[in-house]
Amino acid sequence: MANGSRDIVYLGDAYSEFRHQMEAKGYAKATIRAYDSHVPEFICYLDDRNNGHIPYGLSRFPAFDVRKDHLIEWEGVLRLERNNRDTSIKTKIKSIRTFLYWCMDEDRGYCKYFRIPLPKAEERIKEPYSEKEIAAILAQPRTHDLSEWRNWAVINVILRTGLRRSSVCEMKWVDVDFERKRLLIRHSKNKQQYYVPLPQSAIEVLLIWREISPVTEGNFIFFSTYSEGRLSPNSLTQAIRAYNLKRGVKKTSVHLMRHTYATIYLRKGGRAEKLQRILGHKTREMTDRYVHLVAEDLTEGIDDYTI
Known part of the structure; x- marks a missing residue:
């Protein structure tokens, strides 16, 4: 800004700059994909609203003209016209809020500052794996199929540590401290390294898997049994799905195993403070979701079990 004038910065151009900066900072590809899904959708809505339909790449909505009312309107469109669920709306607004707060930074001043609260979303308890389902997927394989043994070991580790899918795929033997019963997580969602405690049951499974698995060039604990290279998160998801269904378990979500660990732990x-460190949550906000949902679960039907 110079001599009281302000250069016009269009939202589409601001988002391109924002995205480039996120890539330069090493943000996870999944996070950037979420931004790509949620932010341009909002920008197109503002363009259509003010200028008629024009291609996203030619956005002509000035960033400085964005107001809180636009977010409120967009939330209504998502809910009433596009039939988005509350949780989906909250996720989209959260992405847009991150982008707009970046625009509001005083060093940029692309947008005039205004507070952007997240919409309230009724959170439902995700039903964790039941004891019967856990027993079915934790049972040792009765086969010589290396892939099934790998999937068995992966599931055992996640259900006993609460690790993320991406962290499991990056695990290397050099990161396991069997003596101190801990695992070093080098690649985490918040880009920080931390240790995860390993219960004896998880250690025993890892020792069994180490005994039967080949040593791979990348030293990965869990690897593609076809190439012996790094196992991708998507490949792991598909492998666990097939493994669970083969054992008669209809739940197939890898993330639900992490949720199950947190639920059982609480x-x-x-303690929630310790769970936060184990799960690698940067703040207590995400951990408190588990605390709240488990508390609601424990309260449900309590009058049926009291005097």
Whole structure:
């Protein structure tokens, strides 16, 4: 800004700059894909609203003209016209909020500052794996198929540590400290390294897997049994899906195993502060979701079990 004048910065151009900066900072590809899905959709809505339909790449909505009312309107469109669920709306607004706060930074001043609260979303408890389902997928394989043994070991580790899918795919033997019973997570969602405690049951599974698995060039603990290279998160998801269905378990989500770990941990009296460190949450906000949902679960039907 010079001599009281302000150069016009269009939202589409601002988003291109924002995205480039996120890539330069090493943000996860999944995070950038989420931004690419949610932010341009909002920008197109503003363009259509003010200028008629024009291609996203030619966005002509000035960033400085964005107001809180636009977010409120967009939330209504998502809910009433596009039939988005509350949780989906909250996720989209969160991405847009991150982008607009970046625009509002005083060093840029692309947008005039205004507070962007997240919409309230009724959170439902995801039903964790049941004891019967856990027993079915934790049972040792009765086969010589290396892929099935790998999937068995992966599931055992996740259900006993709460690791993310991406972290499991990056695990290397050099990161396991069997003596201190801990695992070094080098690649995490928040880009910070941290240690995850390994219970004895997880250690025993890892030792069994190490005994039967070949040593790979990348030293990965869990690898593609076809190429012996790094196992991708998507490949792991498909492998676990087939593994669970083969064992008669209809739930196939890898992330639900992490949720199941957190739920069991809290139900058994584990402390939320420690769970936050174990799960690698940067803030307590995400951990508190588990605390809240488990508390709601424990309260449900309590009158049926009291005097």
